[in-house]
Amino acid sequence: MVNCQQIYYFFGTSVVQSTPLFILSRHWQETDSGVELRFWLSGPDGPQCWQLSGQDSVCFVSERQVERWQAIWQRQKPAIRQTGKTFKTLMGDTAVPVYSRSFSQQRRWAWQGKEVxxxxxxxxxxxxxxxxxERFLFGSVQFDAQQARPAQSVPNLRPLSIDIETAWFEPGKTPDLYSVALAGAGLARVFLVDQGQAKQTLDPTLDAHWFGSVRACLEAVIDAISSYDPDCIIGWNVVDFDLRILQQHCDQVGLSFSIGRNGVPAAWRARADQAEHFYLEVEGRQVIDGPGAFRSAAWSFDDYSLETVAQTLLQRGKKIDHSDDRVNEIERLYREDLNAFVQYNLADAQLVLDLFAQAGLWHFLIERSHLTGLAMDRAGGSSAAFNTVYMPRLHRQGYIASNVGEQQLQTTSPGGFVMDSIPGIYRNVLVLDFKSLYPSIIRTFLIDPLGLQEGLSAPVAETVPGFLDARFHRQHHILPALIDQLWQARDQAKAEKNAPMSQAIKIIMNSFYGVLGSNLCRFFDPRLASSITLRGHEILQKSRDFIEAKGHRVIYGDTDSVFVHAAGHADPEQLGRQLASELNAWWQAKLRSEFDLACHLEMEFETHYEQFVMPTIRGTEMGSKKRYAGWQLSAGEYRLIFKGLEAVRSDWTALAKRFQLSLYERVFRNQPYKALITETVLDLKAGKLDEQLIYKRRLRRSIEQYDKQMPPHVQAAWIKRQQQPHWRGRNIEYVKTVQGWQPVGYISAQLDYEHYIDKQLAPIADALLHFLSEDFYSLIDDQLSLF
Known part of the structure; x- marks a missing residue:
């Protein structure tokens, strides 16, 4: 099996790589001889199933309660065994492992024990x-003398995108099935259900097929999936919509939804926290939902609709443009223009394939799996990833993980430190940023669940102080070393220009703080999270003091960054690099002197804004937070950077965004700006900007559930429902008229231009004019009096 000898390092494990096989999916089932495990692997020779029989399930019980546990076991008579080994818990108990031949029996007797x-x-x-x-088989595996060992691989995965079209979907009801589109390498096929409409001639260039019944259509779809044999099934809301509805139709006609390898039916499990959402297991395949994959990779969009994401990344979208009319248009095409309907259905399936490729999601998901052991279909999963990489190392230290909710400390951990800002308009503002501050604090101050437990009982000299009376052992810890290895791996990924790997590592490292601060995590302890955030507060404050002692004013700071006014300095960027270097040296000396610790804090000079605006809180003289605008020279071109202001917010109109961009650019370029304000107001009142006055909001729930408050977008949605009784959309576009809020498409009154002047233009203008000793209303009154 060995075809090369290449050494890989992963989390400190050195492995000799033979033929690497990527772990596609993992399954288990109970048999008379114990638990059977099945792992589907992807390699050069195609998919393989690695099967292990006679396996045990394991958990841990309190040593001092074993006799009481034995009473439960005697009643249930489960097939279990014990060893003489003991483990410690992070809460100070002693535990013993119990090995079970049945996982379901283990869950039952464990539940009964917890009840008493x-x-x-x-x-x-x-x-x-x-x-x-427990074997560190994260992402891939290779076999050496029949032993499974950690590995890395670059699988050539075979994805299949699926998209269905149905009648209008209403929660709790199964909509009529119109069609199913499948898109993959060399496959672009649509399966149509005859719902009694007039027959139309299908374009022979389209791979589209009629079926006289839902059952016949479903059988053909299942056969096509089996023949194509994908490694991954993808789509947009593919689990809770497309595949769930196909399952419901299979149930109605008595057909097994056998889309797994070897003809295994799909297995569903309702989520405990959201009954309307499901987990789906498909034998030998991964089912990956598009929005979840993009969120996992830290992509951010105004919303995660297929149309928005596709327009953003591909500059093209769905074949039917207007989302509010889409359902009715689909119905019309299905009845009247079948060729256009087929093209629409197929285009949606192809969009998802193209988006995964364009965004590099396959590479990201594969690398994340190698780093964390998470299956590719796991959306989010920060806590699960932490458990997977941390727990086997904890076990090797003789400890086991706590239960969720076991830690009863109620202290709330603070968030990142945000300084009070000094509002104004500035020239030459430098941004100095700590590189991955929270992970570097973990590395430097040895913050760790095991280290906390060991440190609380160790001599003070063997510990590093934290916050909330925490102390961390200087030698016995796990997480700092994990962070250190991830840090090195990210530096290597950057050097190799492996952006997906670098992004995966960044997300994982930054998630560790959030996991430790979440009471939904096994390792939650406010002393851990507070020792990170409060140390961050201290670091930012002392860094500010250091910079100001050098004679430079810090006008703002947020979590890991400080904004420095380089007033009158001949070379601001040189100053930024100098301050970062001096601050790093100062921290290294300080931590060695005060704590005898190696410093992993690294301040970087990040940005030079030639001009910068820190606004006030609207209606006050106090500086705002997390809101600013800057003028930056990048790659030979100037660009505007907005943070938290209207130009980058989805709840402001296009008028507001364009006005803000134009106004700030003119001020930063030292160009006349008063005429812009006047012309914008005149054009607005003349009706020349009506297309820019549309508000766009998403309904978070059905409009019937807004029973106490009726915000503007809900008022508009009610009018749309009255005019279009079958409308159940989630996105609403609307405007302000002299008769109130009205939806686009049903505007019956004159637009309220004064509203847009008062609520969209004036706040934006005054936030900047305030620093120029100007006032929006005075300016437009003076200017308009000339006309």
């Missing part, structure tokens, strides 16, 4: 996940 106050840990980890985790 007995303690059990890690009973919720399923056997397949446990097997991979």
């Amino acid at each position: 106050g007995l303690k059990v840990w890690e009973e919720d980890i399923n056997p397949a996940e446990r097997y991979l985790m």
Whole structure:
């Protein structure tokens, strides 16, 4: 099997790489001889199934409660065994492992024990996940003398995109199925259901097929999926909509929805927190939902609709443009223009394929799997990723993980430190930024769940002080070393221009703080999170003091950055680099002197704004927070940077955004700006800007549920419902008229131009004019009096 000898390092594990196989999916089932594990692997020779029989499930019970546990076991008579080994818990208990031949039996007796106050840990980890985790089989595996060892691979995955079209969807009801589109390499096929409409001639260039019944259509779709044999099934809301509705139709006609390898039916499980959402397991395949994958990779959009994401990344979208009319238009095409309908259905499926490729999501998901052991279909999963990389190392230190909710400390951990800003308009503002501040604090101050438990009982000289009376052991810890290895791996990824790997590592490192501060995590402890954030507060404050002692004013700071006014300096960028270097040297000396610690804090000179505006809080003289605008020279061109202002917010009109961009650019370029303000007001009142006056909002729930408050977008939505009774859209476009809020398409009154002057133009203008000793209303009154 060995075809090369290349050494890879991953989380400190050195492995000899033979033929690497990517772990596509993991499954388990119970048999008379124990738990059977199945892992589907992708390699050069196609998919393979690695099967292990006679496996145990394991959890841990309190040693001092074993006799009480034995009473439960005697009643249930589960097939279990124990060893003489003991483990410690992070809460100070002693635990013993219990090995079960049945995972479901383990869950039952564990639940009964908890009902009577007995303690059990890690009973919720399923056997397949446990097997991979404890052996550090993250993402890929290779076999050496029949032993499975960690590996890395670059799989050539075979994705299939699926999109269905139905009648109008109403929650709780199964809509009529119109068509199913499948798109993949060499495949672009649509399966149509005959709903009694007039037959139309299909374009022979389209791979579209009629079926006389839903059952016949479903059978053909299942056969096509089996023949194509994808590694991954993708789509947009593919689990809770497309595949769920296909499952419902299969149930109605008595057909097995066998879309897994070897003809295994899809397996569904309702989410405990959201009954209308589901987990889906498909044998030998991954089912990956587009919005979840983009969120996992830290992509940000105004919304995560397929149309918005596609327009942003591909500069093209769905075949039917207007979202509010889309349902009715789909109905019309299905009845009257079948060729256009087929093209629309197929285009949606192809869009998802193209988006995954354009955004590099496959590379990202593969690299994330290698780093964390998470399956590619896991959206988010920060806590699960932390568990997977941390727990096997904790076990090797003789400890086990706590239960969610076991830590009872109620202290709230503060967020990042945000300084009071000094409002004004400035020339030459420098932004100095700590590189990955929270991970570097973990590395430097040895913050760690195990280190906390060991440190609280160790001599003070062997510990590093934290906050909330925390102390961390100088030698016994896990997380700082993990961060250190991830840091080095990210530096290597950057050097190799491996952007997906770098992004995956960044997301994972930054998630560790959030996990430790979440009471939904096994390792939650406010002393951990506070020792990170409060140390961050201290670092930012002392860095500000250091800079100001050098004679430079700090006008703002936020979490990991300080904004320095380089007033009158001949070379601001040289000053930025100098301050960063001096600050790094100062921190290194300070931490060595005060704590005897190596410093991993790294301040970088990030940005030079030639001009900069820090606005006031509207209606006050106080400086705002998380809101500013800057004028930056980048790659030979100037560009405007907005943070938190109207130009980058989705809840302001196009008028406001364009006005703000134009106004700030003129002021920053030292160009006349008064005429812009006057002309904008005149054009607005003349009706020349009506297309820019549309508000766009998303309804977070059905309009019937807005029973106490009726915000503007809901008022407009009610009017749209009255005019279009079957409308159940989530996005609403509307305007302000002299008769109130009205939806686009049903505007019956004159637009309220004074509203747009008062609520859209004036706030934007005055935020800047305030520093120029001007006033919006005085200016437009003076200027308009000339006309």
